[in-house]
Amino acid sequence: MADKNFIKRRYFLQVVKNNKSIATWKQPSPLECIVLCSSLVSCASTPNKEVSGESPYSLVWSDEFEGETLDSSKWEAQVQADNWNNELQYYTDRGENVSVEDGLLFLRAREEEYTGNQGTREYTSAQIRTKYLCDWTYGQFEIKAKLPNGAGLWPAIWMLPSQEEYGSWPSSGEIDIMENLGDISKTVYGTLHYADDAANAVQIGAEYTLLEGKFSDEFHIFRLDWDPDEIRWYVDNQLYFTDREWSAKEADYPAPFDKPFYLILNVAVGGDWPGDPNEETQFPQEMIVDYVRVSQE
Numbered sequence: 001m002a003d004k005n006f007i008k009r010r011y012f013l014q015v016v017k018n019n020k021s022i023a024t025w026k027q028p029s030p031l032e033c034i035v036l037c038s039s040l041v042s043c044a045s046t047p048n049k050e051v052s053g054e055s056p057y058s059l060v061w062s063d064e065f066e067g068e069t070l071d072s073s074k075w076e077a078q079v080q081a082d083n084w085n086n087e088l089q090y091y092t093d094r095g096e097n098v099s100v101e102d103g104l105l106f107l108r109a110r111e112e113e114y115t116g117n118q119g120t121r122e123y124t125s126a127q128i129r130t131k132y133l134c135d136w137t138y139g140q141f142e143i144k145a146k147l148p149n150g151a152g153l154w155p156a157i158w159m160l161p162s163q164e165e166y167g168s169w170p171s172s173g174e175i176d177i178m179e180n181l182g183d184i185s186k187t188v189y190g191t192l193h194y195a196d197d198a199a200n201a202v203q204i205g206a207e208y209t210l211l212e213g214k215f216s217d218e219f220h221i222f223r224l225d226w227d228p229d230e231i232r233w234y235v236d237n238q239l240y241f242t243d244r245e246w247s248a249k250e251a252d253y254p255a256p257f258d259k260p261f262y263l264i265l266n267v268a269v270g271g272d273w274p275g276d277p278n279e280e281t282q283f284p285q286e287m288i289v290d291y292v293r294v295s296q297e
């Protein structure tokens with residue numbers, strides 16, 4: 001897991017540094033260019049397509065965070081300091097880092113020296129996942145959340161395969177519903193990772209930028225619709241990216257996105273992509289989640 005995530009973030013870094021272009025290590029196909037570029041234009045300058053009509057999905061799993069603690073039948077709060085991308089945090093399951101109150105989940109990054117059995121870090125934070133507890137193949141995933149703010153904060157809502165049935169990362173895929181850099185707090189990123197026929201790492205994604213305000217100002221709904229032949233990313237029910245062109249080595253479409261995936265929510269601190277917190281970054285910082293809802297057809 002550690003190695004996979006390091007690779008993942010490194011590739012993603014390359015994409016972001018090249019500012020809105022598809023990864024430089026892979027020449028995008030003309031179709032990918034059309035999909036990505038059109039989605040970027042639409043989210044930057046014009047109203048996005050509204051969802052209309054009856055939803056084909058109905059609720060199959062949710063957490064409204066109405067209890068007093070994290071529901072351990074749904075989530076595991078990970079305790080680890082794995083340094084995947086030169087991140088700075090120690091993830092803990094302490095109340096200081098992960099708590100539930102007033103109908104909300106708090107994933108809280110703190111500036112504090114912390115020593116665990118994996119060493120000492122200068123920041124703590126939280127990462128929770130449904131692995132071994134809940135997973136899904138296809139469906140609609142809705143997360144209403146308010147994001148942290150400030151340089152060096154890296155909140156994410158994403159999915160990994162429960163079993164690596166098509167091989168190690170990225171061959172079995174990864175779905176990033178939302179990633180954000182705390183110092184670019186009006187923009188979120190949706191990304192798909194997989195491998196092509198030659199087992200090269202491929203990623204394709206798009207970004208959604210608020211015309212006013214920041215994602216840390218108020219709650220927004222991050223939504224992913226994952227169908228057998230199409231995956232769609234939404235912010236506040238506005239579609240900003242659609243992909244239906246993925247592939248897998250030695251497996252037929254729609255592999256690898258035809259197997260169960262589990263959910264992960266975390267707030268990373270520092271690392272190769274966001275860079276370190278700076279003097280203006282104020283701690284603690286939180287990703288506050290009102291609900292996580294999973295619906296299926």
Ligand SMILES: [Ca+2]
Binds near residue numbers: 064065066289290
């Ligand atoms: Ca709630």
